[in-house]
Amino acid sequence: xxxxxxxxxxxxxxxxxxxxxxxxxxxxxxxxxxxxxxxxxxxxxxxxxxxxxxxxxxxxxxxxxxxxxxxxxxxxxxxxxxxxxxxxxxxxxxxxxxxxxxxxxxxxxxxxxxxxxxxxxxxxxxxxxxxxxxxxxxxxxxxxxxxxxxxxxxxxxxxxxxxxxxxxxxxxxxxxxxxxxxxxxxxxxxxxxxxxxxxxxxxxxxxxxxxxxxxxxxxxxxxxxxxxxxxxxxxxxxxxxxxxxxxxxxxxxxxxxxxxxxxxxxxxx
Amino acid sequence: xxxxxxxxxxxxxxxxxxxxxxxxxxxxxxxxxxxxxxxxxxxxxxxxxxxxxxxxxxxxxxxxxxxxxxxxxxxxxxxxxxxxxxxxxxxxxxxxxxxxxxxxxxxxxxxxxxxxxxxxxxxxxxxxxxxxxxxxxxxxxxxxxxxxxxxxxxxxxxxxxxxxxxxxxxxxxxxxxxxxxxxxxxxxxxxxxxxxxxxxxxxxxxxxxxxxxxxxxxxxxxxxxxxxxxxxxxxxxxxxxxxxxxxxxxxxxxxxxxxxxxxxxxxxxxxxxxxxxxxxxxxxxxxxxxxxxxxxxxxxxxxxxxxxxxxxxxxxxxxxxxxxxxxxxxxxxxxxxxxxx
Amino acid sequence: xxxxxxxxxxxxxxxxxxxxxxxxxxxxxxxxxxxxxxxxxxxxxxxxxxxxxxxxxxxxxxxxxxxxxxxxxxxxxxxxxxxxxxxxxxxxxxxxxxxxxxxxxxxxxxxxxxxxxxxxxxxxxxxxxxxxxxxxxxxxxxxxxxxxxxxxxxxxxxxxxxxxxxxxxxxxxxxxxxxxxxxxxxxxxxxxxxxxxxxxxxxxxxxxxxxxxxxxxxxxxxxxxxxxxxxxxxxxxxxxxxxxxxxxxxxxxxxxxxxxxxx
Numbered sequence: 001x002x003x004x005x006x007x008x009x010x011x012x013x014x015x016x017x018x019x020x021x022x023x024x025x026x027x028x029x030x031x032x033x034x035x036x037x038x039x040x041x042x043x044x045x046x047x048x049x050x051x052x053x054x055x056x057x058x059x060x061x062x063x064x065x066x067x068x069x070x071x072x073x074x075x076x077x078x079x080x081x082x083x084x085x086x087x088x089x090x091x092x093x094x095x096x097x098x099x100x101x102x103x104x105x106x107x108x109x110x111x112x113x114x115x116x117x118x119x120x121x122x123x124x125x126x127x128x129x130x131x132x133x134x135x136x137x138x139x140x141x142x143x144x145x146x147x148x149x150x151x152x153x154x155x156x157x158x159x160x161x162x163x164x165x166x167x168x169x170x171x172x173x174x175x176x177x178x179x180x181x182x183x184x185x186x187x188x189x190x191x192x193x194x195x196x197x198x199x200x201x202x203x204x205x206x207x208x209x210x211x212x213x214x215x216x217x218x219x220x221x222x223x224x225x226x227x228x229x230x231x232x233x234x235x236x237x238x239x240x241x242x243x244x245x246x247x248x249x250x251x252x253x254x255x256x257x258x259x260x261x262x263x264x265x266x267x268x269x
Numbered sequence: 270x271x272x273x274x275x276x277x278x279x280x281x282x283x284x285x286x287x288x289x290x291x292x293x294x295x296x297x298x299x300x301x302x303x304x305x306x307x308x309x310x311x312x313x314x315x316x317x318x319x320x321x322x323x324x325x326x327x328x329x330x331x332x333x334x335x336x337x338x339x340x341x342x343x344x345x346x347x348x349x350x351x352x353x354x355x356x357x358x359x360x361x362x363x364x365x366x367x368x369x370x371x372x373x374x375x376x377x378x379x380x381x382x383x384x385x386x387x388x389x390x391x392x393x394x395x396x397x398x399x400x401x402x403x404x405x406x407x408x409x410x411x412x413x414x415x416x417x418x419x420x421x422x423x424x425x426x427x428x429x430x431x432x433x434x435x436x437x438x439x440x441x442x443x444x445x446x447x448x449x450x451x452x453x454x455x456x457x458x459x460x461x462x463x464x465x466x467x468x469x470x471x472x473x474x475x476x477x478x479x480x481x482x483x484x485x486x487x488x489x490x491x492x493x494x495x496x497x498x499x500x501x502x503x504x505x506x507x508x509x510x511x512x513x514x515x516x517x518x519x520x521x522x523x524x525x526x527x528x529x530x531x532x533x534x535x536x537x538x539x540x541x542x543x544x545x546x547x548x549x550x551x552x553x554x555x556x557x558x559x560x561x562x563x564x565x566x567x568x569x570x571x572x573x574x575x576x577x578x579x580x581x582x583x584x585x586x587x588x589x590x591x592x593x594x595x596x597x598x599x600x601x602x603x604x605x606x607x608x609x610x
Numbered sequence: 611x612x613x614x615x616x617x618x619x620x621x622x623x624x625x626x627x628x629x630x631x632x633x634x635x636x637x638x639x640x641x642x643x644x645x646x647x648x649x650x651x652x653x654x655x656x657x658x659x660x661x662x663x664x665x666x667x668x669x670x671x672x673x674x675x676x677x678x679x680x681x682x683x684x685x686x687x688x689x690x691x692x693x694x695x696x697x698x699x700x701x702x703x704x705x706x707x708x709x710x711x712x713x714x715x716x717x718x719x720x721x722x723x724x725x726x727x728x729x730x731x732x733x734x735x736x737x738x739x740x741x742x743x744x745x746x747x748x749x750x751x752x753x754x755x756x757x758x759x760x761x762x763x764x765x766x767x768x769x770x771x772x773x774x775x776x777x778x779x780x781x782x783x784x785x786x787x788x789x790x791x792x793x794x795x796x797x798x799x800x801x802x803x804x805x806x807x808x809x810x811x812x813x814x815x816x817x818x819x820x821x822x823x824x825x826x827x828x829x830x831x832x833x834x835x836x837x838x839x840x841x842x843x844x845x846x847x848x849x850x851x852x853x854x855x856x857x858x859x860x861x862x863x864x865x866x867x868x869x870x871x872x873x
Contacts, residue, residue, distance in 0.1 A: 014388060032788050036792070046810065047802075047805040049807065051655070096377075102344070102372050181633075204648070
């Protein structure tokens with residue numbers, strides 16, 4: 001285990017070094033991606049200027065969960081880059097995955113260490129800015145519990161999105177091509193988690209409650225932190241299920257990943 | 270004889286191959302229904318390899334070579350049959366198994382694309398947990414033999430194909446594997462680079478006693494390196510035995526190269542067939558067993574005016590190519606039923 | 611001309627062979643259409659119309675914008691770039707066919723395939739779920755179709771140029787990410803431009819991105835008519851010509867660069 005972590009650290013360090021080889025262009029890319037991604041929020045905020053609420057929430061309240069979600073997704077997208085199903089398909093097809101299988105190290109660890117996209121700092125930065133903007137607009141009745149829960153929530157979201165990436169990468173063992181539909185759960189998940197989720201039609205809400213438990217990752221916790229009334233009338237405990245569900249999903253995703261590898265070894269590419 | 274290092278029994282791998290409909294509408298139809306054929310990429314093959322052997326595993330494209338290698342390296346699980354390599358079932362005990370083998374795939378690299386070669390090799394030391402002294406000793410030796418020094422600091426993506434192949438060979442051997450799979454190690458290389466790789470393979474087998482299974486479509490690799498060849502085609506083993514016995518049986522054809530003093534449109538010559546004609550220069554091919562060279566030469570000088578002539582053995586490459594093309598081995602006593610070990 | 615149509619045909623077929631990809635792309639865009647429609651409905655909160663855009667118009671907007679993603683491929687397209695990096699470009703340039711036309715053929719085939727099995731079904735399904743707005747007159751229908759063709763040409767020329775960056779730098783992906791980011795920003799595909807502050811909407815509309823994505827939607831929704839409609843089409847024609855010429859100019863420079871430096 002200790003050796004594994006040491007190796008992972010070494011793999012990641014080397015990639016960071018090579019990505020920082022041209023620091024100016026790296027910084028430019030981080031900022032430009034922060035601005036471009038931030039545009040989605042700006043778009044929403046501009047539109048919002050012609051309205052005064054969305055599902056009974058203010059712009060600041062939306063910004064608050066929008067920021068946390070973007071931040072977590074950005075962190076996940078950096079840490080779980082190796083499982084990004086956009087790049088995992090090519091990795092199987094061009095034989096790089098086979099090369100990893102030929103090495104005497106845990107395969108999950110190797111995939112995790114195979115890619116580390118540092119420019120996701122842009123998305124992280126964007127998330128932080130939106131979050132701070134949201135904080136400046138809302139009046140939160142701060143308690144110790146809320147302060148502690150925010151980082152726990154973000155960590156749970158990282159696990160949540162990371163699990164979806166692992167699921168996504170695993171499906172490419174069968175399809176070889178990335179399946180765009182997965183974007184509905186990853187990028188789409190992060191999009192609807194950025195809004196008060198009760199505004200979505202029942203069918204969508206059910207999917208994002210029972211198939212992919214996104215609603216426990218942002219809306220319910222936000223109801224607690226922002227002390228909003230919940231038109232869904234869910235019991236109070238749902239606000240605190242995020243860490244449990246995050247860990248549970250990761251365990252499930254890793255199980256599926258193992259199945260995928262076994263299948264890959266019986267069909268080849 | 271010692272225990273074989275590779276044991277393969279009745280190994281089989283079957284794939285589904287999908288068929289597509291044609292035309293604008295057919296393309297739409299493909300969305301809804303697809304048909305497939307079952308293809309036996311490897312069809313119940315058996316053979317053993319002894320420690321220290323250098324075996325050429327050859328066959329035309331799509332014969333089942335790489336499917337076999339994938340099963341032997343544990344990348345692919347067979348449909349049926351048994352494989353035991355180094356005492357392991359490759360796909361079952363992956364981590365333990367790959368610690369003691371090396372593999373080089375000519376068209377792929379195990380190295381990190383963006384990293385200088387040195388960094389890649391350092392990483393491999395950690396991955397294989399190679400003790401410092403072994404690592405330094407091996408690296409020193411390979412750097413010298415494979416002449417890696419000029420590009421130790423170059424990122425792998427900037428290496429030429431020949432350099433990359435040398436680097437990959439080094440990478441696959443740092444951990445002292447007892448068995449090495451070389452899959453098309455000379456593919457795409459020029460003559461000089463090929464020669465260099467071949468010399469290295471020879472060194473590895475002779476000096477370091479490494480067992481090598483060499484897959485290649487370049488028959489001259491085999492001719493220069495391997496005593497034993499295994500020929501596979503359509504998933505079945507056509508021949509397994511000594512290279513010389515193969516050649517004795519099929520290499521029976523010889524070439525007679527004649528330079529005529531004047532131009533003859535079709536200088537026919539009994540049982541010999543013309544395989545090439547370039548103005549006055551004609552190459553005949555004939556069966557050693559049915560007619561002797563001296564008889565042919567007599568016939569020639571009786572009928573034509575000759576400036577010069579020369580008798581050659583047909584190159585091994587041509588012989589083996591002829592075996593693929595004419596599927597000679599299906600009728601050969603050594604074919605199919607293999608005599609190994 | 612024959613080669614051009616052959617290229618279209620091949621590319622169309624290839625597009626249709628990606629069955630899972632197409633189907634899942636369709637489902638994805640559809641779901642995102644639902645998300646955006648839900649957000650708009652929540653914002654409208656019962657109001658019939660805001661700044662001249664009715665709630666039905668806004669919902670239709672969300673569906674159309676999603677339907678156009680597959681057809682226009684405006685937000686991501688790196689095919690040409692890949693051929694530069696894997697060396698295929700050499701033999702493509704030697705083809706007895708204008709390089710721009712060659713790729714235009716490929717992209718037209720791709721767009722045709724995507725339109726038939728992705729964009730069109732998506733919008734039809736979307737229409738089943740909502741009370742949508744259709745073009746008010748036959749003229750609007752015709753103008754919309756014309757506008758779609760022009761939009762593809764605009765989008766293609768832009769993507770073609772962005773990809774040509776690979777002739778100059780080994781890191782054209784970064785350029786592409788930025789350039790395609792710009793097209794998200796100004797095309798109005800996330801939220802209807804009509805709901806933005808007016809000056810931003812005006813500005814976005816005259817960019818090639820607005821002309822590519824927003825103008826066809828405006829025509830479809832019947833927001834513009836008569837002289838205004840004609841002006842919109844002329845704006846598109848302007849961008850087609852301008853970007854087309856610019857693309858040829860950049861290509862000529864790029865080829866010279868490639869020839870001199872040998873890639």
